[in-house]
Amino acid sequence: MTDGKKAAASLESLFHPRSIAVCGSFNHPFRWWLRDYYIDPFLQAGYDGPLYLVDAKGSGDVAGLPVHRSLADLPEPVDYVVCCMSAEKTPALLEECRDKGVKTVQIFTAGFAEAGDPEATALQDRLVEIARPSGIRIIGPNCMGVYYPKGGLSFSTSFPNEPGPIGLMCQSGGNTTYITRLAAYRGLRFSKVVSYGNACDIDECDLLEYMTGDPETKVIAAYIEGTRDGPRFVEALTRAASVKPVVVFKGGHTQAGSRATASHTGALAGSESTWDALLRQAGAIRVYSAEETVDMLMALVRMRPPKGARVCVVGNGGGSSVMATDECEQAGLTMVPIPTEVTERLTSFIPPVGQMLRNPIDCVHLIPTQRDGTFAGKPVPDWREIVKGTEVKPGDKGWGDFLQVIEEWQGVDAILFQYSIDINPFVITTWRIGTAAGLMVAGARACSLPKAIVVHMLADNDSTGAWATAVELCKEAELPLFFSLRSAARAMRRIVDYGASRPEALAALHEEG
């Protein structure tokens, strides 16, 4: 067994603990979040082994679970311990873990190497000294831990219970939560998510090696602030990127940002030029924000890769069509003008007044806004029925004919659908948006060309219900959903480029996924 494979095997067990113990001050008035992070999420995610609470000064029940006085008191072996004790108490807890035969300790507690003072760094080193000889693996310190929906591990009740193809490793706990929430909201699902903080033991190299071999993980995403073992990291990343798409968000890419990472997770960040060369040569897809991370994951998982960069934009609004064009061109996509004969075919079923039919296509006719409670002038009890009942096919004088004309033209590689919610001055109701966005979703779903759909961000909170409706429709249809034209266009362009440079990795993803 190579070292990498050994590491991977030892990580596998951390996702399958037979029992879990959470250690913290459950009765402390300021530690109410203990339940939010490390009790309710395990229960909601359906963890099916015993879940113990341990607090030397505790008593009674929390969330219906009795509070025990020590690990030693527990009736059964414990595989996985979550440590929320104060930093100075962690070495003693690690010793108890060793005596109990614990396999993995996830240390939520902060106040170690990231504090930047020698004592705190020595304390972190002490943890490793205790853990290593006994074979205990440490996640953290200064981290949120593991979200593994298939195994019932989680640290937020906001995360979905259904698993998916994305493996995420994240040095920042806040980014872990934000990226996971955002991706989930847009319909993406995860195989395994690990917030690994200061990485005193399990680090980005271990996780990369593990996820490379993990059959549940089809795409890898990483938020990384630094690495301690450059050569091993390069090897692990290069190997990973050769078999799966790997999206890397490097935190601290400016000089000041790099200083900040030291203060956040104690990471040795390295210079920007080193990282840039390293990520490029390894074949990783580099991104620069949490949102862009999710955009790339969306494009990888949901978008059928376009063969080229010729696109057509269709949606509502003249101004937003002009802006969409600028964004596409800026992202390196080509807005091919529609030839006259194609426009003529379109005008045979789309009245030309108030419509732009030259790419971009501002085509309100295809997504008319309906008066509340009516559709095409007739009363209809539930707008969802309209969306479900809309059959898109040639001859429908709507999306079916539109798609046929565009597909037969053969002049574009992909279609970007865009829906702007509050460019209309009217009162925005769920009905009005549901019917209009619903028709677009029906069209996008039926489109056989590579595609993306954009539901534009809202201007205010009057329309959150309607917005949620439009987003929900796209999610249900498993469409590649974006919140701005800019992000959709950039992600699409990068998928075109990635497909050209790594055709095997992309093809493998779409075969398996």
Add this chain to the structure above:
Amino acid sequence: MTDGKKAAASLESLFHPRSIAVCGSFNHPFRWWLRDYYIDPFLQAGYDGPLYLVDAKGSGDVAGLPVHRSLADLPEPVDYVVCCMSAEKTPALLEECRDKGVKTVQIFTAGFAEAGDPEATALQDRLVEIARPSGIRIIGPNCMGVYYPKGGLSFSTSFPNEPGPIGLMCQSGGNTTYITRLAAYRGLRFSKVVSYGNACDIDECDLLEYMTGDPETKVIAAYIEGTRDGPRFVEALTRAASVKPVVVFKGGHTQAGSRATASHTGALAGSESTWDALLRQAGAIRVYSAEETVDMLMALVRMRPPKGARVCVVGNGGGSSVMATDECEQAGLTMVPIPTEVTERLTSFIPPVGQMLRNPIDCVHLIPTQRDGTFAGKPVPDWREIVKGTEVKPGDKGWGDFLQVIEEWQGVDAILFQYSIDINPFVITTWRIGTAAGLMVAGARACSLPKAIVVHMLADNDSTGAWATAVELCKEAELPLFFSLRSAARAMRRIVDYGASRPEALAALHEEG
């Protein structure tokens, strides 16, 4: 009187009509939006003259207003007509307007020059031919019209009734609505907003000249797709920018985008390099999206201009602090490291564990999240009372001491406050966010250095109530509010630059405002 002054005088009257008539098919089942656009908004905005509805085939009442058969039937003179008839009926309506002595006709109707065919362009020319000799001014066609809260003119019930210092002219109706909504949601208010569409008569030059002289307008914003009269536009813009800040969002800045503008409003867009030189030389602040337009308006209206680019970031979250640092540096701001003696003063009242105190400052201690219904461990009936009751002052071991230390350091020109809502895995409640964000708002409000506050975008819809709460608190305190660190940092950097190049215009704004 110069031509410019004459134009300005003739525009003044359009904002003060003694009566308004809306012409359209009020009983048509697909024209339900007529009421949403051109009845309810006038009523809600408090327009105090008579509002007539005119429909040759109409009958009965709409929104409690009787439908008349023709303009001629109306008992009184009509100053302002809103035309929602079909394109081919507009010349006849214009003739009726001429006979009735109407001063301004706003043509919502589309299907004119933007359609790109000679007949439709001829129809638009015909309107000008009828209007010009009779002194009628036309807004549009293909536009939403006027929002003038002080005078009770509006086309959306989503727009606020309170006036403010921003004058907005916008060639796209959708962008007019989106920008106005977004700005209003972030607490900005408008003097006059004009959606002017195809600009067959009143155009960007007229509006620039008017707003330059308008005492109600302190800052001008424009979304422009093109101009017909280059020299006049340059003159008007240069003059405007010499007395007031002018923010210009040029739609169609790529080649394909420029083609799209022709199809949208029939604008002659001109080349990108021409526009770039023109806007720079005139002294306009150029932006590239609707969101950036609002960011710049926010910075101009609400931000006290920093003297330099040295900033300090304070907020919650280690990962978001690292990202904030990258964003600031990328935007051209300098994240000055905090000297040891300053850090020492901070640690005298901020416990160092789990806090980054080296700029960026990840300082959860200053904005602790509270268990629902309690504050500092004690039950409190209403979290709003906590925010209101928080007195920030030196000696408070909180924001007061923090601000004193940072201000006395004299090492920074501005502070960026940032609040990330859903980086926490816990269930996000209005209480938890209200108390934490509330404490930050209290701090930001008390900060005497130039500043910005960022409430980060949400990852999902679980937290919209909490988000609205945080946004509302910032609005009430009239803080310079941004939704991403990137946008705040960019806007701040641009204000520093603008202040250096146009100190008078910026100073005038803040004296008067």
